[in-house]
Structure formats: structure tokens, C-alpha cells
Amino acid sequence: MAPNFSYQSSGNIHRAEEEDGAVQERIKVNTTYLNAFSLFLFVLLLSFIFYRFSTLSVHKGLNHVIWTLALACETCFACLWILSMNIRWRMVEYRTYPNRLLKRLKSESELPAVDMFVTTADALKEPPILTVNTVLSLLAVDYPLNKLACYVSDEGASPLTFYALTEAAEYVRLWVPFCKKHGVGVRAPFIYFSETSHNCDSFTSEFLTEWKKMKSEYDELSRRINEAVTSKSVPYPNMNEEFAAFSRIEGGDHPSIIKVIVENRERSSGGLAHVIYVSREKRPKHPHHYKAGAMNVLTRVSAVMTNAPIIMNVDCDIFKPLTTYEELNNSQKYKHGSNEANMEELINRFGYCEELLRSILGIHLDKAGDTLSFERKVEVAHIVAGCKYENNTYWGHQVGWVYVSCTEDLILSLKLFAAGWRSVYCTPKPPAFLGCAPCSGPETLLQQRRWAAGLLEVVVGRHSPLLSAITKMLKIRQCLAFLNLWALRPIPEICYSILPAISLLTNAHFLPKWLGNRRSQSNVTMKFLEDITYYAKRFRDNI
Ligand SMILES: O=c1ccn([C@@H]2O[C@H](COP(=O)(O)OP(=O)(O)O[C@H]3O[C@H](CO)[C@@H](O)[C@H](O)[C@H]3O)[C@@H](O)[C@H]2O)c(=O)[nH]1
Numbered sequence: 001m002a003p004n005f006s007y008q009s010s011g012n013i014h015r016a017e018e019e020d021g022a023v024q025e026r027i028k029v030n031t032t033y034l035n036a037f038s039l040f041l042f043v044l045l046l047s048f049i050f051y052r053f054s055t056l057s058v059h060k061g062l063n064h065v066i067w068t069l070a071l072a073c074e075t076c077f078a079c080l081w082i083l084s085m086n087i088r089w090r091m092v093e094y095r096t097y098p099n100r101l102l103k104r105l106k107s108e109s110e111l112p113a114v115d116m117f118v119t120t121a122d123a124l125k126e127p128p129i130l131t132v133n134t135v136l137s138l139l140a141v142d143y144p145l146n147k148l149a150c151y152v153s154d155e156g157a158s159p160l161t162f163y164a165l166t167e168a169a170e171y172v173r174l175w176v177p178f179c180k181k182h183g184v185g186v187r188a189p190f191i192y193f194s195e196t197s198h199n200c201d202s203f204t205s206e207f208l209t210e211w212k213k214m215k216s217e218y219d220e221l222s223r224r225i226n227e228a229v230t231s232k233s234v235p236y237p238n239m240n241e242e243f244a245a246f247s248r249i250e251g252g253d254h255p256s257i258i259k260v261i262v263e264n265r266e267r268s269s270g271g272l273a274h275v276i277y278v279s280r281e282k283r284p285k286h287p288h289h290y291k292a293g294a295m296n297v298l299t300r301v302s303a304v305m306t307n308a309p310i311i312m313n314v315d316c317d318i319f320k321p322l323t324t325y326e327e328l329n330n331s332q333k334y335k336h337g338s339n340e341a342n343m344e345e346l347i348n349r350f351g352y353c354e355e356l357l358r359s360i361l362g363i364h365l366d367k368a369g370d371t372l373s374f375e376r377k378v379e380v381a382h383i384v385a386g387c388k389y390e391n392n393t394y395w396g397h398q399v400g401w402v403y404v405s406c407t408e409d410l411i412l413s414l415k416l417f418a419a420g421w422r423s424v425y426c427t428p429k430p431p432a433f434l435g436c437a438p439c440s441g442p443e444t445l446l447q448q449r450r451w452a453a454g455l456l457e458v459v460v461g462r463h464s465p466l467l468s469a470i471t472k473m474l475k476i477r478q479c480l481a482f483l484n485l486w487a488l489r490p491i492p493e494i495c496y497s498i499l500p501a502i503s504l505l506t507n508a509h510f511l512p513k514w515l516g517n518r519r520s521q522s523n524v525t526m527k528f529l530e531d532i533t534y535y536a537k538r539f540r541d542n543i
């Protein structure tokens, strides 16, 4: 049985086992002042809305229109303020203590296996050297390597990405021992070498020699990869039968290609993690469902090849684990709550592939059914990576990543929360992984537009958080968090910001006037000016 990593609750700090110390602590952040301030602002907003509402009928003509618009905008701001207060209301922080983990286990071999998924879509937009760095950093994690497998999904079926990975496979044999021996912090070579320099006096000569060797090998690796990318071709000696599969490829029309780049056949503790290249079948008339489609293929391929109980996903440019969920297949186990899996229902759900069904059944019955040869596993992986495999199954609807939105992570988390799963936002210090964000204006705009569209798709569709809160297990505050429609906020903001200009041009007003009428206002202004003049004179006389 897998060891229990979960924290257990007891008061503010949740301890798993007193004598061993917790692996993870949940600590309440003190938000009393922040909450009091947020509430104060909210009360001010409400009183303002109340005032505007009660005086609305006093205003006539254009003023009435302007006041109604202002009232609508302010009501929107108040609603958005409630949503943003909801997110910050009871903040908690998770502290992790990975070094305590081993104390709770008899040996490292009790640690569960992890399948790591890296997705890349376009070798020209996402440079292969970046994907290589992500893979190298994953392969150098502090975890028994025979428990790990790294699957790289390449949507572009690019020989350049495959070439880069085969080249990196040589480097990884040097990089992983180097990182472990010297306790390297950031394990993506391009960041590591840009941050450390051989001029540091505190380095020993042995370290310096190794550092220089690693750096020159990395420089050579990146030179070869970048040269291949610039010339858009793989060097001649590498054009062997391994690359034959890539030669018949036309954009978006090719069979599935699965290649084992690094293999730890005996799963020995001294070896490296598996590295498996996966490019799913693509046909022009067949929808591929973007990253969600790629993730479902990776889930099936990993299920027939290594079937680890935990999967982890990182983007090709992010050296930071986003979310770790237990494999989706596992959730099916709890959902059925029975060991008597109905074969016909399983085929309807997961599609017909004997080996995949056996691996799912293995999870249902808590039995390991790993009897296939490695060659057969690769063959089966080609079948489950086919684009027709999902036809008439539940993939993309009830099984795996859902195909309704371009932000598959959002809809997946919504679906998991609605099914009663919990998640933890974990930000260890120092950060476990680092990532890259879009660096140019247009790229950032595109990303924000995609996220905004994804959020709106999720809110109005069949998976709407409101529906899930009523009919499923989504909690009310989770529902409010998903309803945080930042994408629509510019509408009231723009409207509100043009109200002053309209008021000036039309001699109307959209803010309450000070002391009601002009005369009393000007009297007060006059009195204020007289006072200032009086005090200024006294000040001058005194000096
Ligand atoms: O059809 C596609 C499109 C993208 N990707 C990969 O998905 C990842 C994320 O795509 P990107 O275009 O870089 O989106 P970002 O906005 O940078 O990523 C964030 O938002 C995405 C959802 O929109 C999530 O999938 C990511 O995990 C999250 O980091 C990258 O590795 C891509 O290579 C695919 O595999 N197939």
C-alpha cells in the first residue's frame, strides 16, 4: 500500500504524526486586519450604493441616465469585491518538510512511482532546448530514479524535438550524478550555468574541474540543438531508422510515434528514469482537442507502460509542478466503490484495449498486473495514442481531461472539486521549480485572452460552477472563486471611467455634490480661502 502523505487536521497546525513530525503543515495566515479593512471598504461601497439608489428619482433627464449607469457600475464593483474578499478571507499556507518523509518510511522503495508529463506543441515557438532543460530538471529531482518515468508529448511530431531529446539523453548521464553529488539548487542547466560562475573562490578545485566539464558539455549540447533548429534539419549521422517515422510527416497528418529514449528496463535503483517520446496520431478531419487531448493520450500511454499511482504535469517552459493529482483512473475506483467492475461498462468508458483495461482493473482490484514485455507495451501505446481510440468512449467527457474549454486546467479542477476531491496550493521555499512567462506584449495579451475566454466558457457551460454547487459537491466558496469573472471587469471599469468626461461635456454630474447646492458650497469655499489668507498674513507678520 502506498504510504500516507496526507496531513491530518488538529487545530490550526495539522500534524500527521507527532513523533516523526509532519511532512506537511497547514498554517493559518493572520488576516484579521486585512479582513477588517476589506469589510470597511465593503460597507463604504454599500452605503454609497444605498445613497445613490435612494436619490435616483431626484435626478431627471441625462442626469438620471448617468446616475443609473454609475449605480450599475458600482453594484458590479461591490459584487466583484465580495468575490475577491472570498479568495483572501481565510488564507492558509502549506509548509512542506520533504526531509521528514524518509523517517516515516522503512526505505525509499516504499515511495510511490510518479509519471511525469511534459507537453510541447511547436518546436519553432517553444525551442527544443527549453524542453530539454525541463526534462533534465525533472530527471534530476531528489527521488528514486527507478520510480520515475518522464513522458514528453510533442504535438508537432517534430524531428527537432526528438533529436534534442536523444542528444540530452547522453548529457543526462553526467548531469544527474553531478546535481546529486554537489546538491545543485536549480536543476535546469541553462539557469544553473547563467547563475553560477567559475570565478567563485569558495569552490574546491575538484568541483571546479567537474563544473567546467559539465558547462562545456552543456554548451556543446545546446550548440548542436540550436544549430539543428536554425537549419531546420537533423544532422546527417543521426538520420537513421529512428528518424524514419518523422520523414513521412505532413503538418497535422501522421500516425502515432512513440519512442523510448532512455530506458530503465530492470527498474534498478542505480539507473535513470525512463524517458519516453510520445506524438499522438493526428488526422486533419479529426479534432485533437489541444492540450486536453494530449494529456488524455499521455494518461493512457503511461497507464499501459508504467501506470504510476501519481502523475505530475509541467509545461515545456515551466520548471514548476502546477498541480499534482492522483491519476484520474484512481478516482474511478472510488466512484464505483466496488471491486466488481463491469467489463462492458469499462469498455464503454475507457475504450477497447485489453492491456489498458487490465491496467485499470489492476487499480480497481488493487493488484499489480505488470506482465507485459516492454516491446509489447510500446506497441500497445501506439494503439491507445491513435486518434480514433476515443470514439464512442467517455474520454473527454466523464473520463480524463474534459474537451469543452481551451483552459483545460480550469475545467479539470472544477470537475475534480465537484466530485469532492481536494487540492492543495503548495509553494515551498525555496521554490521547487521555476518557470518562464511570455515576455512580449502581444504574447501576454494572447495568453490573457485565452484564459479569459476559457473562464467564460467554463462559467456558462454544462459544467457551470453554479450548477455544480447545487447538484454536485462544489462548495459555495469554491463556486464563488470560479465565478471571479475578472475577464468581464473592464466593462464596468471602462463605463465608469468615461462618466466624468460625459458629465463635463454635458454639464451633468455623476458624483454627489458637496453640501447640496452651489451657494452653500461657494460660501464654504470663500470662508476657507479667507481663513487661509488670514493665517498666511499672520505667519508673514510673525517672521
Ligand atoms: O494544443 C496544444 C496547446 C498547448 N500545449 C502545451 O500546453 C502547455 C501550455 O500551453 P501554453 O500555450 O504555453 O499556455 P500557458 O498559458 O503558458 O499555460 C498555462 O495555461 C494553460 C491553459 O490555458 C495550462 O495548460 C498550462 O498548464 C498553464 O501553465 C505548453 O507546454 C504547450 O506546449 C499542447 O500540448 N497542445
Ligand SMILES: [Mn+2]
Pocket (backbone or CB within 6 Å): 315, 317
Ligand atoms: Mn506557456
